Amino acid sequence: MSKTLAVVGVLVALVGMSVVAAPEFAMAPARDKWTAQEVSTIASMRLKEAGPLSPEPSNAYERRTDAAAFGRALFNDTRLSRNGQVSCASCHSADKQFQDGKPLGEGVATGKRRTMPVMGAAHSPFLFWDGRKDSLWSQALGPLEDAAEHGGNRVRYVRQVQTHYKEQYQAVFGPMPALGKLPEDAMPGGTEAERAAWDAMSEPSRDGINRVYANMGKAIAAFERTLAYGESRFDRYAQATVAGDGRGQEVLAPQEVRGLRLFLNKGQCVTCHNGPQLSDHAFHNTGVPPLNKAAPDRGRADGVKKLLKDEFNCLGRYSDAKPEQCGELQFLAADDPHNLAAFRTPSLRNVAERAPYMHAGQFTTMEQVVRHYAASPKAALGHSELARPGEKHADRQAIRLSESDVQDLTAFLGALTGPVVQAK
Template identity: 75%
Template sequence: MSTASTSWFAGAATLFSGCLLTVVAAQALDKAPLRDSWTAQETATLASMRLKEAGPRPVDLSNSYEQRADAAALGRALFNDTRLSRNGQVACASCHSADKQFQDSRQFGQGLGTGERRTMPVMGAAHSPFFFWDGRKDSAWSQALGPFEDAAEHGANRVQLVKLVQAHYKERYQAVFGPMPDLGKLPDDASPAGTPSEHAAWAAMPESSRDAVNRVFANMGKSIAAFERNISYGESRFDRYAEATVAGDGRGQEALSRQEVRGLRLFLTKGQCVTCHNGPLLTDHAFHNTGIPPIDPASPDRGRADGLRQLLKDEFNCLSRYSDARPDQCGELQFLATNDPGQLAAFRTPSLRNVAERAPYMHAGQLTSLEEVVEHYARSPKAVLGHSELAQPGEKHADRPAIRLSAADIQDLAAFLGALTGPVVQAD
C-alpha cells in the first residue's frame, strides 16, 4: 500500500473515531441523570397521565355515522350555520369558538339570551360518557341537539330546524343518511320543547310526522358529533416532561420549570388534585360536590341530581328509538344509581388540559383565576346545598384528609396547571 493510501486510511479512521465519540457524547448528554427524582408509583402515575394513553377515540355505538367524513363535513357546516337559530345570528360556533378553545371565555353562555352555566369545550368529547355540567346527555350527538331549542341559546324549534336542513342541505343530508323521510305538510313552527303555541302545533301533528322530524333532527346531532369527534387536545409541555421522566431522560425534564415541578408534586400529593383529575384527559368523567358557592344562594343549582332525571327521560338518549345502539350496549344508562345523595349539587369534573386558557372557572364561572380555584380547595368551604366531598379542617373524613396548602403552594400549583396547555388539533 502506498504512503498516500496509508495516510488516507489513517485520516479516515481518525475522522470516524471522532464522529463516533461525538455521537456517544451526545447520547450521554441526552441520557443525563434525571433532574427530578420520582418514586416508582409516582412515575407510573405520570405515565398514565400522558395524552397518548387516551388511545383511539372510543366508538359511540349510538351514532353509526360518527366516523364518516361526509357526516363530519355536513356537521361542520351545521356547526357554523347561524340560520339554525330563531334570529339567524347564533351558531354552535358562537359559543364554541375555534379561536377560544372551542368555548367562549364568558362566565355564562351567550346566545339569544344569557345562560346559567359556563360553556364547556368540545375537545375530548368522544371520551366522555356524559355531557353538560350536569350530565343530562349521554352522547355527543344528543348533546348537540339541546342548544338548538334552548330559549337562551339558539331559540329555534324542531320543525323550523328540519325545514332549514331540507331547504339548504338536502343533497348533503341524503348523501350521508339516505333519503330524507316524507315530512308531509308541516306547520311553520312546532316543537315539544318550545313555546305554548309550538307545543300545541307539535301535539296536533300526526305521530308519523313527529317521528320523521325527530329522525332528521337526531341526524343533525349525529353529523355535528362526527365533526366534533375530530377536535382534540394536542400534547403539552407536561406530556413531554412525563415522557422524559418515564424514559429516564434528564434533559427532557427541562420541559417544566422547577416551580412547575413543585406544583406537579403538590398535584399528586397533598393537593389531592389527582383524586379527580386523573388519566390522560385529567378527569375522572364523574360528578362531585366540592362546595363551590352558587350564583344565587337562595336558589342553588342542583346539578347532577336534576341532570340525571333529565337524562333518563330524554327522548334522544342511548335507549331511544333514534339511537343506533342495541339496549345491551347502553350500559352507562342502564346501571345509573338514581338514589345517590352525593349527586345533589354535584357537577362534572372538567378536563384540566388547556385549563389556563379557559377562565373563568367552575360550572358558573364563579372563580376568575387558577389561584382562586386552588385557594377554594385549600379553604374547603361547606356546601350550600348537599354535602361537599372535601374534608373540613379538623374534620375526621372517611376518604381523605383536609387539603392544607401554603401561599407558595398555591402559586406553584397554579404554575403547573399552566404547563397543561397544548394545541387544539382538528383532524381532516
C-alpha cells in the same frame, strides 16, 4: 497500501471517533427525582395514553368525513337559531378554545351555566355540567331547542335542512323521510303553541322530524369529534421523566415541577383530574358557591333524571346502538344522594386559557380556584366531598397549602396548555 484499504482505514477511524464522541449526546441524568409510583401516575397522564377514540355505538356516522363536513356547516350556521344570529360557534369559538370566555353562556338570552369546551368531549360518557346527555350527538341537540341558547324548535330546523342542506344530508343519511305538510313551529317542549302543533302532527311525521333532527346531531358530533387537545409542555416533561431524560425535564421550570408534586400529593388534585384528559369524567360536589343562594343548582341530581327520560339517549329509538352497548345508562341510579349539587369534572388541559372557572364562572382566576380547594368550604346544597381541617373523612384529608404552594400549583396548571388540533 491500496486505495480500498486506505478508504477502509478512514472509515474505521471515523467510526472510532463517533464511538468516542457518542457519550457527549447521551441523555443527561434525571434532573427531577420521582418515586416509581409517581412516575407511573405521570406516565398515565400523558395525552398519548388516550389512544384513538373508541367508537360511539349510538352514532353510526361519526367517522364519515362527509358527515363531519355537513356537521361543520351546521355548527357555524346562524340560521339555526330563533333570531338568526346564534350558531354553535357563537359559544364554542375556534379562537377561544371552542368556548366563549364568559361566566355564563350567551345565546339568544343568558344561560345559567358556563360554556364547556368541545375538545376531548367525545372521550366523556356524559355531557354538560350535569351529565344530562350521554353522547356527543345527543348533546348537540340540546342547545338548539334551549330557550336561552338557540331558542328554536326541531320542525323549523328540519325545514332549514330541507331548504339549504338537502343534498348534503342525503349524501350521508339517505333520502329524507316523507314529512308531509308541516306547521311553521312545533316541538314536544317549548311554548304552548309549539306543543299543541306538535301533538296535532301525525305519528309518522313526528317520527320523521325526530329522525332528521337526530341526524343533525350526529353530523355535528362527527365534526366535533375531530377537535382535540394537542400535547402540552407537561406531556413533554412526562415523556422525559418516563425516559429518565434530565435535559428533557428542563421543559418545566422548577416552580412548575414543585406544582406538579403538589398536584400529585398534598393538593390531591389527581384524585379527580387524572388520566390523559386530566378528568375522571365523574361528578363531584366540592362546595362551589352557587350563584343563587336561594335556589342552588342541583347539578347531577336533576341531570340524571333528564337523561333517563331523554328520547335521544343511547337506549332511545334514534340511537344506532344495541341495548347491551348502553350499559352505563342502564345502571344509573336516579336517587343517589351523592349526585346532589355535583358537577362534571372538567379537563384541566388548556385550563389556563379558559377563565372564568367552575360551572357558573364563579371564580375569575385559577389562583382563586386553588384557594377554594384549600379552604374547603361547606356546600350550600348537599355535602362537599372535600375534607375540612379536623374532620374525619373516609376518602380524603384536608388540603393544606401554603402561600407559596398556591403559587406553585397555579404555575404548574399553566404548563397544561397545548394547541387545539383538528384531525384531517
